[in-house]
Amino acid sequence: MRAKLLAVAAVAALVAAGCAGRPGGPSDTIVMWTTQADQLRVDAQQQVIDAFEAANPGLHVDLVPKPEQGGTGDTSTILTAVRGNVQPDVYMMGRFPVSQYAALGLLQPLDGYLDDAPEDILAAHNTGAVNEVRFDSQQFAVPLVMDARALFYNKQMLRDVGVDPDVLDPADGPPTVAEVEEIAAKVTTTGPGGNYERMGFIPWEGEGWALTWAIGNDATFFDEDSCRLTLDTDPGIRTAYDDFAHWRDELDFRRVDAFKASYSPPDAPPSQNAFLNGRLAMIETGTFQVSALTQYAPDLDYGITYLPVQQEGDTPYSWSGGAGLVMPTGGTNTANAWKLIEFFTSVQGQRIFSSATGDLPSRTDLVPEIADASGQSFFTDVLSHTTSRVPIPVGSTLFEAMKTAQEAVLLGQDPGDALDEAQQRVDPQMEQYCPYPLPAEYRQGDRTP
Numbered sequence: 505m506r507a508k509l510l511a512v513a514a515v516a517a518l519v520a521a522g523c524a525g526r527p528g529g530p531s532d533t534i535v536m537w538t539t540q541a542d543q544l545r546v547d548a549q550q551q552v553i554d555a556f557e558a559a560n561p562g563l564h565v566d567l568v569p570k571p572e573q574g575g576t577g578d579t580s581t582i583l584t585a586v587r588g589n590v591q592p593d594v595y596m597m598g599r600f601p602v603s604q605y606a607a608l609g610l611l612q613p614l615d616g617y618l619d620d621a622p623e624d625i626l627a628a629h630n631t632g633a634v635n636e637v638r639f640d641s642q643q644f645a646v647p648l649v650m651d652a653r654a655l656f657y658n659k660q661m662l663r664d665v666g667v668d669p670d671v672l673d674p675a676d677g678p679p680t681v682a683e684v685e686e687i688a689a690k691v692t693t694t695g696p697g698g699n700y701e702r703m704g705f706i707p708w709e710g711e712g713w714a715l716t717w718a719i720g721n722d723a724t725f726f727d728e729d730s731c732r733l734t735l736d737t738d739p740g741i742r743t744a745y746d747d748f749a750h751w752r753d754e755l756d757f758r759r760v761d762a763f764k765a766s767y768s769p770p771d772a773p774p775s776q777n778a779f780l781n782g783r784l785a786m787i788e789t790g791t792f793q794v795s796a797l798t799q800y801a802p803d804l805d806y807g808i809t810y811l812p813v814q815q816e817g818d819t820p821y822s823w824s825g826g827a828g829l830v831m832p833t834g835g836t837n838t839a840n841a842w843k844l845i846e847f848f849t850s851v852q853g854q855r856i857f858s859s860a861t862g863d864l865p866s867r868t869d870l871v872p873e874i875a876d877a878s879g880q881s882f883f884t885d886v887l888s889h890t891t892s893r894v895p896i897p898v899g900s901t902l903f904e905a906m907k908t909a910q911e912a913v914l915l916g917q918d919p920g921d922a923l924d925e926a927q928q929r930v931d932p933q934m935e936q937y938c939p940y941p942l943p944a945e946y947r948q949g950d951r952t953p
Contacts, residue, residue: 531593531837534565534844537582538596540827541569544795548860549596555856556847563840568592579605582832586610591832593841596848599636599645599828600893600900606639607897607937612831613642617842625849629866630824632892637828639897641941645828646849647866649858651791652822652886653711655679655812659805661702661785665690669807674882678810678820681747684786691785700763703784707751709764710779710789714910715893715903717744720811720821725894725902731938733902735909736920736927745919748910757914775800794880795862808882810889824890826866896940898933905929 538549546569553565570581582605585591597605605611618625626634629647637645659669667687672679688704695701706712718725723740726733735741767778778784779793780801787793788811797804810820829845831838847853854865855874862878864871864887875884893899908929909922934940 530839532563532840534563534594534837534840535568535592536565536594536596536844537568537570537592539570539572539598540596541571545861545863548857551860552848552853552856555852556844559847560843563843565844572598579608579610582610583608586833589834591834593831593835593837594844595830595832596648596827597645597830598825599633599647600825600903602637602645602828602830603639603895603897604900605830606642606644610833611644612833612835612838613644614646614831614842614845615643617846618643618646621846625846628869629849630868630887632824632890633826633828633866636825636892636895637830638895645830646845647826647828648849648854649826649861649863650824650866650871650887651826651864652824652883652890653716653788653790653811654822654883654886655684655786655809656779656789656793657786657807657809658779658782658784659807661691661782662687667691672807672809674809674885677816678813678818680816680818681812681814684812688786698759700759701783703760703763703778705786706755706760706764706784707788708748708910708914709768709784710787710793712788714741714744714748714906716788716811716823717747718906719823719891720744720813726896726942728940728942731934731940733896733898733927733930733934735902735905735923735930742919742923745909745913745923748913749919752914752916780804791862791864791880791883794878798862798879810886820886820889822886822890824887824892826863828866895942896934897937898930901930901933 538546540546540549546567549567553567557563557565582591582595602611625646626643630650633647633650634643637643637647655672657669657672662669667690671683671687684705691702691704692700693702707717718741721740721743723738723744724734725738725741764778767781767783769776774796777796777800779787780797782804797806811822813821829848831841831845835841848857849866851867851870854867854870857863858865858870858874859877862880864880864883865874871887872884875881893903896902905926909926912922913919
């Protein structure tokens, strides 16, 4: 009898666990999943939730961390939840895969709620962030935070080899690729056996994706008229991969890989990083690097400037991502879910979250305040030069294909062959959505938000 009672109790516990995320109808409990699952951001989200519950007596929010698995294109977690009718009411996720999730029918459009709001909510947010989460002329998320890419540099490492750090002063505009390479060559040193002990710059380290370099070359990625991705035809993309082949040979990829394995090994704690530890003088990275420097290298004398450009006088560029809030398909607690989304993305909600994390808010009126407080004032200008990744329903597939091609080129493959293979990977995925008009406001290839 005791065994039977224990078995019944176990089944009841499983049922209760399954129903905890099931939106069977309007409920005073709002279930929220979040991919922003590191402790800093979980704590910040809880602060926003505490303020929301204080402003909405009777409502309660259950916050459930859901770290991303398998990259930005992995839909398995939310797909399983929607099919099993155990989806959350609200989901905080990266904005980039939103159009892909929407194309698969996993998200509810928010246009009705936005239309009924007392203010034009989207007008307060960065235009690129808003456009990034549109699909089929509908809005599927409200943005929360922004990031941007720039070149960080260790001033002392430059001084040690006779380079005045002022040569990278952003007041003089972006440095050229040639200038960065020249500085890097002076910093780079080798030890016994020819292994790198210090390096000036690794073009593919940090946020130095082929995607980043291609954006700097004014690549377009998608041709709306032919409804075709342009990995194998766009000159800006091809130039980026040709540059990778050049850097691979000039720096000797295998020696660089050995250097990274020693000073920035995969899956190492954040503090074990070649830039933070004075082994790498320059790195392309993002706003998120500031908090890491504050926490793990508070005494590092560093500067920030624009990403390097091809020619002197070229316009600065960058690209932005960040998180947003969505409603998964099938939820019925939608009125309360919208209340939470509206609060999270309000001035009050974004101020609480960004003040705790240092992440720049998507509400443009709050950016200067948070940037000044978190030591990211330079990024207020960088954001004026950013674009978002092309908002297409196979964006995650595109990004993964470009990463695979990048790795192949670094390992020795011809850039043209690698891009042909990437194109063959993305073509069948995109064809099912054709014709596909981009959001009217999104100017692909233009360096404005």
